[in-house]
Amino acid sequence: MALKITVIGTGYLGATHAAAMAELGFEVLGLDVVPEKIEMLQRGEVPMYEPGLEDLLRRHVAGLEGSSGRLRFTTDFPEVAAFGDVHFLCVNTPQKHGEYACDMSYVESALASLAPHLRGPALVVGKSTVPVGSADRLAAYLAEHAPAGGDAELAWNPEFLREGFAVRDTLHPDRIVVGVRSERAEKLLREVYATPVEEGSPFVVTDFPTAELVKTSANSFLATKISFINAMAEVCEAADGDVAKLAEAIGYDDRIGRKFLRAGIGFGGGCLPKDIRAFMARAGELGADQALTFLREIDSINMRQRGRMVELTRQALGGGPFLGKRVAVLGATFKPDSDDVRDSPALNVAGQVHLQGAQVTVYDPKGMDNARRLFPTLGYADSALEAVRGADVVLHLTEWREFRELDPQVLGEAVSAKVVLDGRNALDPEVWRKAGWTYRAMGRPTA
Incomplete structure (x- = not known):
């Protein structure tokens, strides 16, 4: 008999995972404790911008015309x-308020709501990013509180x-790690991921602690690489070097x-900054804090760039x-192809410049509504051309393709002064x- 899958939590990760599991052929039931979110998903709409996700969802949500009907949503734990x-x-698993540590309350609450209703064999699979050691503790809780006992x-x-x-990344992962x-x-889990494994995705089997460490280790390595080249940009500024050519050469x-x-x-974003901070906090709890002291400097370099x-x-x-002064800011999201403005360096810079007295106007292809909610006192425009009108300087802070394809000649006719600062080293200097x-x-004083 075909496996039936549930997805608890239908935010960015959960909504994507639920739609992808339906695409892989499974009957899927998604759960969230926010009724408005469930109503939205049942209409085939997603609460965030993610390329291709809404189309994928509409192909499978029950009740929508032409859908497979394999995907439904509920707020009911017994049903799940x-x-x-x-x-x-x-x-x-957000960062705790006023601390580096990770807030596990949502994971714990979800498990506490599910466990008492598990009366037969079931596999509960954690996908959230958690401090190492969490799975051990949660497994013990599950065995104790599920009527199925060890079968859960x-x-x-x-x-x-x-x-x-x-x-x-969900349908064609570069690796699948299971603890x-x-x-x-x-x-x-081999049954769940049979299709991507057949297509060549590596399937790595580990113990609990290793599986938990893989995500935080990967994010820490990525953060280290980004902060390394930003540290080199600081040196290039001081030494009249060109960090773009330096990166090309070492790359x-x-x-x-x-x-x-x-x-x-x-x-920035909702993952990298909070994940490396939580990793440092957990290493401290384990008595291995010295192993990760370098991450404190990685975090510091990153914040210094703003x-x-x-x-x-x-x-x-x-x-x-x-x-x-009038300052135009192109970009509000922490990265392109997203509407996510959580811990966005672009919005942070715009906010700092605004607080110091400048008149700041922001434009972003997808992040305007979220940016307005977070920084209502900034000015917002409906296009890049409108944002730069009368500007004394233009800041390029999120590397959207739309910005790379702008015509500097046309923009030049709208600004007060033709000065552009490329905060992402993504524009073509010669063209401008x-x-x-x-x-x-940044990092290219003589480029």
């Missing part, structure tokens, strides 16, 4: 427990989704690689106060200079 063979926990098992299967590529304690759990070394070596205003961009903007405006612009990028 009775329906599913495999239950995926996809709830949020736990496994850990970390997610590796990149915003903007989430659908592809299991029994052959039965491994067998069930040809296949031990290093070219990915994530573009210097700029640093990383202040450096503000100072670069001040220099471009003559070095004096921002009062009375030919159109009469002063182009400046």
